[in-house]
Amino acid sequence: MKPSVFVSYSRREAPFVNDLVANIEKNGYVSWLDYRSLVPGKAWQQQILDGIHHADIFLLVVSKESIASKNVEREWREAITQQKRIILLLFEAVQLPTELKDKVWIDFRTSFNQSIKALFVALESPISQSSLPPEKGFKAPVIVWVSFFAALILSILSITTVWTLYLPYYLFPLPYRILKRDFDFAHVQGAIFILPFFTLWNLLVFIMNSQISEDILSLDAFSTFLIFIFFISIPTSILLLVLTRTPGMQRWGKPIATSSKFRNRYKPLAQDKKAVTYFLDHAPQDTKYALAIARILGKDSHRRVDSEDNANIVLVLISRFKKKSVLNPEEKVVYPILLQETHSIDARLQAIQWVDFRRGIRRMKQFSSLIGKPTMILKALGVLPSSQQTVLPTVIQGINYFLTFLSMVILGGVVFLSILDLSDIFSASYIGRLVATLIFLLVIDSVRRDIVHREGRIVRSTRTLLLSIFTMSLIVNIITSTSLRLHGISPANNYQALEYDVALSAGFSLTFSWSYYAAVSLTLLMILIYWRDLKRWIPFQQPQSSIYVYILRDYFARGLVILLISIGILLLP
DSSP states (O other), rough: OEEEEEEEEGGEEEEHHHHHHHHHHTTTTTEEEEEHHTTTOOOOHHHHHHHHEEEESEEEEOOOHHHHHHHHHHHHHHHHTTTTTTEEESSSSSOOOOGGSSSSSOOOOOOOOHHHHHHHHHSSSSOSSSSSSOOSSOOEEEEEEEEHHHHHHHHHGGGGGGGHHHHHHTTTTTHHHHHTOOOHHHHHHHHHHHHHHHHHHHHHHHHHTTTTOOGGGOOOOHHHHHHHHHHHHHHHHHHHHHHHHHHHHHHSSSGGGOOOSSSSSOOOOOOOOOOOOEEEEEOOHHHHHHHHHHHHHTTTTTTSSSGGGGOOOOEEEEEETTTOOSTTTTTTTTEEEEEEEEEOOOOOTTOOEEEEEEETTTTTHHHHHHHOOOHHHHHHHHEOOOOOOOOOOHHHHHHHHHHHHHHHHHHHHHHHHOOOOOOGGGGGHHHHHHHHHHHHHHHHHHHHHHHHTOOOOSSHHHHHHHHHHHHHHHHHHHHHHHHHTTTTTOHHHHGGGGGGHHHHHHHHHHHHHHHHHHHHHHHHHHHHHHHHHHHHSSOOOOOOSSSHHHHHHHHHHHHHHHHHHHHHHHHHO
């Protein structure tokens, strides 16, 4: 029979540990890992002590954070007291306490696959080492260095899109952030994806003033340079998108630098189902989530009760509106269900694994089947208990990208067109346009923050969101048409005959107009497809009118979405 292991670590290295334990269990070893093994309804500390006591081997993941952690120190000192065989897994080189310097160690700083094989050998039989574990020096896997150099290329390319602000903000420091392991995965992925589009944008704007010849040599030197930048950005962006999602990079990063996903998928069997009574502990703003969850659970005969005293299980819906519960998860079976990224969550809830519904309640059927089996449900549907990741429902992420795109293009346009109009910088019309544009940017940013963080100040319903998008479309029309009219430009103009700066201004305005209508049409289509997710995400507010009027407004809003999509498609140049 293979030995059992207890894994001690810092939460900063949770992605590495999660993959480590997955490989250990795949090879037939039994492991104890806090957030996957702590059972709600029992005292945490006693469960940890029992886990160390029943384990044959104590694995300590060595990093700066784990060696500095008082909790980790208590665990390895308890292992020494119980005379457990201790194996050090070096994630980072760090100065070790005297008690640990003579322990067996395996270097995981380079090749994970080779190191995991060495670990299996060490688990099967004791080994002796003549050298002490390294306490200095920086090492990283090969894939980290490949990602670093790919990010370095994109960092340089992002300088050409400095007018967007967004792209260089995330991409220029990315090589350094990769080595520090703390880049924001979601935002960086978005920036990498859209970089080629904006290098193409640069190209289209700067060659709008001349007829594109089949002979590339006829283009001026700067346009040729932009073409080179565009073609370099495509393969490099694709490469880095793939690299940042590889297991090696996912193990390397801190939680913020990794994607959130269900690590241990499990398909419930019919005999796994067990009807329970449950209590939903949630904020009033999350009522729509609670109703949707209760409806699905009710189909499997689970009964919702109005008091936690009469419930077998308590479901705590965690969001920006609710970060703690009066119920003690060490005394009651509590499932923390994460609805959105938030901070300052109750430490008692952070001790156990979370069920992650930040992308939407897509796995409620599996959840319903396993709700009566705490140890099974956490291993099947649980995720790393970390709130340091940017995870949003698909429709919210789409709206976020759309509004971010709109903000950076308009802000970049202000800078770009201002450079072309320096001679007119002190005129009343110029200052008026600048002030109006800045106000528009503030409104866009307010709507974006409102929808992403569920603040409910501007976007108080789906209707106000649709009205906001429709209003933005009108303003965009006014901005682009005014910009063209001020230069005496109409679609019938021959841009070859225009002065260079005027042609560039026209090129920017027209390119922006085309791109905007394509983006808004895709966003509205996404809203229509993920309508229910959007409605649940927007904080619930008690309707002031009758339920029938509320339903009619709901259908009216859906019809408005279809109408806006149709208008957007018809207005495409």
